[in-house]
Amino acid sequence: MVNIKTPADIEAMRPACRHAADTLVMIEAHIRPGISTDDINDLVHDFTIKAGAIPAPLNYHGFPKSVCTSVNHVVCHGIPTNKVLKDGDIVNVDVTSIIDGWHGDTSKTFYVGEPSIKARKVTEVARKALEIGIAMVRPGITLGDIGHAIQLYVESEKCSVVREYCGHGIGRNFHEEPQVLHFGNAGSGLRLQPGLVFTIEPMVNLGKKSIKLLGDGWTVVTRDKSLSAQFEHTLAVTETGVDILTLPST
Ligand code: MF3
Ligand code: CO
Ligand code: CO
Numbered sequence: 001m002v003n004i005k006t007p008a009d010i011e012a013m014r015p016a017c018r019h020a021a022d023t024l025v026m027i028e029a030h031i032r033p034g035i036s037t038d039d040i041n042d043l044v045h046d047f048t049i050k051a052g053a054i055p056a057p058l059n060y061h062g063f064p065k066s067v068c069t070s071v072n073h074v075v076c077h078g079i080p081t082n083k084v085l086k087d088g089d090i091v092n093v094d095v096t097s098i099i100d101g102w103h104g105d106t107s108k109t110f111y112v113g114e115p116s117i118k119a120r121k122v123t124e125v126a127r128k129a130l131e132i133g134i135a136m137v138r139p140g141i142t143l144g145d146i147g148h149a150i151q152l153y154v155e156s157e158k159c160s161v162v163r164e165y166c167g168h169g170i171g172r173n174f175h176e177e178p179q180v181l182h183f184g185n186a187g188s189g190l191r192l193q194p195g196l197v198f199t200i201e202p203m204v205n206l207g208k209k210s211i212k213l214l215g216d217g218w219t220v221v222t223r224d225k226s227l228s229a230q231f232e233h234t235l236a237v238t239e240t241g242v243d244i245l246t247l248p249s250t
Helices: 007-028 037-050 117-136 143-156
Strands: 068-071 074-076 090-099 102-111 167-169 176-180 197-200 203-205 211-213 220-222 228-230 233-237 242-244
Touching: 007 037, 007 090, 007 102, 007 197, 007 233, 037 068, 037 090, 074 090, 074 203, 074 228, 090 117, 090 228, 102 117, 102 228, 102 233, 117 143, 117 197, 117 203, 117 228, 117 233, 143 176, 176 197
Parallel strands: none
Antiparallel strands: 068 074, 068 090, 074 220, 090 102, 167 176, 167 197, 197 233, 203 228, 211 220, 233 242
């Protein structure tokens, strides 16, 4: 059952969505060689608690930290550690905030210092893949249209789309129906209507699409050790198009 939000529900989601976006703005100013992913976790945790918000990842199905930090060949769900970032790394910071019971979910991949040509390539393809997905969103198209457009673009850039993880409905729950695949067939799947709220969050690998889950039960990495990047927004379908809910306040 896909749940359609009222205009009041969508207004109620804005504070959590804006807070998550503002958290990424705050974090960006701290990303430099020498910072650890634990430092990023602490900054996100404190910023969130000080705002009266809740970091959704903490204890979510047992996740041990307040944010996901996915470095280089880590695709998603990286667990912050005391390992420091070095010049040339890329790191995706995936923030989900809860305010008044509503969730906002957004992520970005950041350059640590000066990116290599490969790091820049995979990151810019992932950034544009999300942009292309968002540009599709309006009533009447299908989820398959979004996935198809993203897949077509990413593969045209000789990169690959991860299949095992997808975007998702979001609201009072972190993850709700529908699943939003970042690949597929035009015209297939759920037809979009105003009030549908979901994320698009394509995971793009520089090499092959195949992934594996590490023994910690969370960390997802590329099988071929190639770099992976991701960007995510929470979106609402409007009468005429799309409302990006996870835009920062400034
Ligand atoms: N934020 C991720 C998403 O975009 C989910 C992370 S689940 C966690 O859907 F437990 F690892 F935080
Ligand atoms: Co998400
Ligand atoms: Co997320």
